[in-house]
Amino acid sequence: MRLKGICFLLAVFLAAFNLSAGAAAKNEITSIRWSVQDNSSDGSRVVRIVVDVKSPVKVSSAYDDSKKTLTVDISGALPGGNTGKLPIKTDKIKQVTGQKMSSAGSRLIISLASSLPKDAYKVFVLKNDPANKKPDRVVIDIFERLPQPAGASAGLKGKVVLVDPGHGGSDPGAVGLNGTKEKDFTLKLSLKLRDALVKEGAKVVMTRTRDIDVHSSNATAKDELQARVDIGIKAKADIFVSVHSNASVKREQGGLSTYYYAKTHSDALLAESVQNSLTRGFALDNKGVRQADFYVTKRSPMPAILLEIAFISNPAEEKLLNSNWFQNKVVACIVQGISDYFNKNSGGGEKK
Ligand SMILES: [Zn+2]
Known part of the structure; x- marks a missing residue:
């Protein structure tokens, strides 16, 4: 002992x-x-x-x-x-x-x-x-x-996590060859992510919990995205996590990537922790941690990431996106990655 x-x-x-x-x-x-x-x-x-x-x-x-x-x-x-x-x-x-x-x-x-x-x-x-x-x-x-598995949960207690299911309402996002809409996948996954984070002691604020536009159906793209950023600011979120799936005209393209905008060192750290956890969990192509000028990651004042989980345009991965097994494992990997980030970055828990 x-x-x-x-x-x-x-x-x-x-x-x-x-x-x-x-x-x-x-x-x-x-x-x-x-x-x-x-x-x-x-x-x-x-x-x-x-x-x-x-x-x-x-x-x-x-x-x-x-x-x-x-x-x-x-x-x-x-x-x-x-x-x-x-x-x-x-x-x-x-x-x-x-x-x-x-x-x-x-x-x-x-x-x-x-x-x-x-x-x-x-x-x-x-x-x-x-x-x-x-x-x-x-x-x-x-x-x-009983002892928790190494690294889990300690860092998540009391943290405020903004979960943003990409797209929604009038904006379906990308659509797979078999008709899967990105907005439906992101919502399903985000609701599971919310439940898993809450279970680990985090407070979760969602930008949407239904198939709706967050601002309004005829808003500009900027207004729609700013409405999501505003929810994170109002909630005083510790981190902002936007959930998406990728798409390409090349059907064979597949894999996982995590985007951030380097406002502080923490943005990269958060992105790396989650991407590492996801790529440890799946044999999908590791497309890496990437910097990009995305609105929500740039404008959210707290460390923010945008996840591109598999390619909806790749028929094999479209099938994965619809499977409960895949969704549950993605959620477990994201939770572990976020927990790793808090453990490393904020001294939220002692690592053995
Ligand atoms: Zn998207």
């Missing part, structure tokens, strides 16, 4: 055990301590129960999903006086009961509020450490929240 970056939610609780004077020779449990630890670097939360014993013990554990109990047997040490209900309670742990076993052993029965997956607990012994005045002890770690 990593202790770096941990903040203690609750003060360590010490349950003192009544030790009878004559018990010195016997191996006994001397105390049971517990704490709840939040690890900010990976989002995990661990409840740690430490059972101090006078001399070495053996430990075994068994989890029963039908009863939602984790049983920990400590052989070689008696409970030391206190049995019954112990004062340990968390969101996940309903109750802990101590029992004396028939042989020289103790049992802890940990009743849980919900199922405990195999990778969500650890039971192990630690040898005494006289230098640090630590006795032999049994450690029970129970994850109330």
